[in-house]
Amino acid sequence: MEKSAGDTSQGRRRLTRERVLAAAVGVADAGGIGALTIRSLAQELGAKPMSVYYHVANKDAILDGIVDVVFSEIELPSPGGDWRSELRRRAASARQVLRRHRWAIGLMESRTTPGPATLRHHDAVIATLRAAGFSLEMTAHAYALIDSYTYGFALQEAGLPFEGRDTVAPVADSIMERFAAGDYPHLVEMATGYYFKTSYDFADEFDFGLNLILNGLSNSLHAGNDS
Amino acid sequence: MEKSAGDTSQGRRRLTRERVLAAAVGVADAGGIGALTIRSLAQELGAKPMSVYYHVANKDAILDGIVDVVFSEIELPSPGGDWRSELRRRAASARQVLRRHRWAIGLMESRTTPGPATLRHHDAVIATLRAAGFSLEMTAHAYALIDSYTYGFALQEAGLPFEGRDTVAPVADSIMERFAAGDYPHLVEMATGYYFKTSYDFADEFDFGLNLILNGLSNSLHAGNDS
DNA sequence: GACGGTATCGTACTTTGTACGAAACTGCTA
DNA sequence: TAGCAGTTTCGTACAAAGTACGATACCGTC
Numbered sequence: 001m002e003k004s005a006g007d008t009s010q011g012r013r014r015l016t017r018e019r020v021l022a023a024a025v026g027v028a029d030a031g032g033i034g035a036l037t038i039r040s041l042a043q044e045l046g047a048k049p050m051s052v053y054y055h056v057a058n059k060d061a062i063l064d065g066i067v068d069v070v071f072s073e074i075e076l077p078s079p080g081g082d083w084r085s086e087l088r089r090r091a092a093s094a095r096q097v098l099r100r101h102r103w104a105i106g107l108m109e110s111r112t113t114p115g116p117a118t119l120r121h122h123d124a125v126i127a128t129l130r131a132a133g134f135s136l137e138m139t140a141h142a143y144a145l146i147d148s149y150t151y152g153f154a155l156q157e158a159g160l161p162f163e164g165r166d167t168v169a170p171v172a173d174s175i176m177e178r179f180a181a182g183d184y185p186h187l188v189e190m191a192t193g194y195y196f197k198t199s200y201d202f203a204d205e206f207d208f209g210l211n212l213i214l215n216g217l218s219n220s221l222h223a224g225n226d227s
Numbered sequence: 228m229e230k231s232a233g234d235t236s237q238g239r240r241r242l243t244r245e246r247v248l249a250a251a252v253g254v255a256d257a258g259g260i261g262a263l264t265i266r267s268l269a270q271e272l273g274a275k276p277m278s279v280y281y282h283v284a285n286k287d288a289i290l291d292g293i294v295d296v297v298f299s300e301i302e303l304p305s306p307g308g309d310w311r312s313e314l315r316r317r318a319a320s321a322r323q324v325l326r327r328h329r330w331a332i333g334l335m336e337s338r339t340t341p342g343p344a345t346l347r348h349h350d351a352v353i354a355t356l357r358a359a360g361f362s363l364e365m366t367a368h369a370y371a372l373i374d375s376y377t378y379g380f381a382l383q384e385a386g387l388p389f390e391g392r393d394t395v396a397p398v399a400d401s402i403m404e405r406f407a408a409g410d411y412p413h414l415v416e417m418a419t420g421y422y423f424k425t426s427y428d429f430a431d432e433f434d435f436g437l438n439l440i441l442n443g444l445s446n447s448l449h450a451g452n453d454s
Numbered sequence: 455g456a457c458g459g460t461a462t463c464g465t466a467c468t469t470t471g472t473a474c475g476a477a478a479c480t481g482c483t484a
Numbered sequence: 485t486a487g488c489a490g491t492t493t494c495g496t497a498c499a500a501a502g503t504a505c506g507a508t509a510c511c512g513t514c
Contacts, residue, residue: 014461033337037501050503051462059502102336109333109385110260116410123411130413136421143417144383144429145376145436152379156371158336184346186353194363202371209372212443213436220439241492264470277472278493286471 015047017055021065025101028066033103036062063107068115070104073097076124083132084214090125091150091210095203098154105154134221142217149213153206165201242274244282248292252328255293260330263289290334295342297331300324303351310359311441317352318377318437322430325381332381361448369444376440380433392428399423 023044028036038059042049056062075093077086098105114122125147129139162168179188194200250271255263265286269276283289302320304313325332341349352374356366389398399418406415421427 038503039501048463049501050464053503054461105382106333106336109329109382112386112388119406119411119414123414126413126417130416136417139417140421141432141435144380144432145439148379148383148436149372149376150379151382152375152377153371155332155336155378155382156375159339161339183343184350186357187346187350189357190353190363190366194367205368205371208368209375209440212372212440212447216439216443265472266470275494276470277495280472281492 015045015051015055017065019045020052020055021062021069024062024066025069028103029101033107064111064113064115067104067107067111068117070097070101071115071121072117073100074121076121077128079124079127079131083128084218086128087125087146087214088210091146092206094150095154095157095206098151099157099203102158105151105158108151132221138220141220145213145217149209153209157202160202164203166198168196168198168200242272242278242282244292246272247279247282248289248296251289251293252296255330256328260334291338291340291342294331294334294338295344297324297328298342298348299344300327301348303348304355306351306354306358310355311445313355314352314373314441315437318373319433321377322381322384322433325378326384326430329385332378332385335378359448365447368447372440372444376436380436384429387429391430393425395423395427396425 020041024036024041027040027044031040038049038052041062042052045052052062056065074097075090077083077090079086126139126143129142134142179191195202247268251263251268254267254271258267265276265279268289269279272279279289283292301324302317304310304317306313353366353370356369361369389395403415403418422429
């Protein structure tokens with residue numbers, strides 16, 4: 001009749017909202033968002049399904065919660081430093097985090113109640129832009145632009161059937177079969193002539209676009225106009 | 228004993244994959260993707276649940292299918308015309324379509340098997356870039372950039388708790404309560420000083436970013452280098 | 455050692471996807 | 485016209501998942 005010993009795999013100590021959310025992130029990371037059920041979550045926590053409901057209102061609250069957890073993992077830009085490198089750093093961090101938690105980007109659409117980490121994140125980005133000298137209007141423009149690009153890139157990455165270098169080729173063949181009819185000639189050209197080269201990694205595209213955007217914003221900033 | 232008369236609301240004629248998918252889009256548009264169940268879909272079609280399974284393998288196939296339907300609604304750019312206006316047109320169309328079907332953007336993450344309309348769409352964009360004189364490498368860059376921005380913008384729009392002008396103010400108050408503590412000062416500054424003005428419409432941000440991107444790409448094209 | 459709040463859990467109901475096979479329908483041939 | 489072979493629709497039933505409700509176990513305090 002020992003107390004709090006002999007756990008299966010996970011810790012058996014008291015549940016908390018934080019532990020619940022952390023476990024939920026773990027389950028989603030491991031098996032996709034579809035694998036995240038109250039029952040699987042409870043098992044991960046070494047508890048019974050209904051126990052998690054003491055710490056979380058319902059599954060929607062869990063989804064809101066883990067989105068906020070994901071945001072909390074993104075490095076914040078600091079309004080003091082050079083705005084371009086700060087924003088570059090946070091964009092790179094955001095992309096890495098969203099890569100680590102592929103399911104997150106698909107969740108962001110449906111969650112309209114941002115958590116504290118999410119708000120803090122947005123606040124820091126706006127602060128950085130304002131400190132750099134952007135007007136309110138230009139800050140809105142820049143903010144929408146940068147975030148759209150960052151999350152959009154992550155969205156595309158999440159939809160790719162392969163990941164990184166070397167995993168492209170195996171997938172290529174099965175995909176190419178569907179193109180046998182000769183439709184989509186330009187897609188085929190890009191695929192065979194560029195994408196399917198083993199040296200290609202879609203992730204490398206990120207920097208090109210980000211640089212172009214930051215350069216454009218820098219010009220707008222110094223020119224002082226908005227278009 | 229009349230034949231094929233006296234329907235309730237929807238047509239009672241034979242089901243087809245197309246009708247099933249169209250009805251699915253309708254249900255999702257009306258009540259969100261969460262409202263799309265086999266049973267609700269069957270009711271919309273004036274049929275019984277199991278009947279749809281003759282035309283569609285399972286629910287996942289329906290999700291794949293309606294994503295492709297959404298893509299089919301986006302205007303294609305034509306490789307002949309001015310590439311900037313062509314891409315602007317298709318970007319605007321894409322945004323409108325994704326606004327009409329808010330649920331679609333959240334679905335794109337999980338669907339890794341693109342349908343014919345999706346492939347045709349991508350093919351047309353690539354064709355336009357190639358026709359404009361972009362190299363394979365630059366086409367890849369431009370493509371990733373433009374699409375990331377377009378879909379990312381739609382993703383952000385979908386997550387907004389309000390829509391368009393005039394609907395901002397009502398939501399503003401309830402949101403502001405959460406900021407009472409004084410955290411997020413820059414977010415508050417943007418909100419009160421800019422976003423919550425009744426003249427503000429987030430949708431207007433789209434053109435600014437798109438112009439900046441197209442200008443940047445145009446420069447890269449004429450300069451002939453990649454960075 | 456009794457007690458009141460805190461935390462966990464057992465049971466059971468509802469919703470949803472869908473397997474399985476039967477029934478209804480359709481066009482065609484004898 | 486009757487029968488037949490697909491083709492299409494549907495009835496029944498079960499498993500997985502969210503969660504309401506109330507009971508039980510735990511835990512620090514007097």
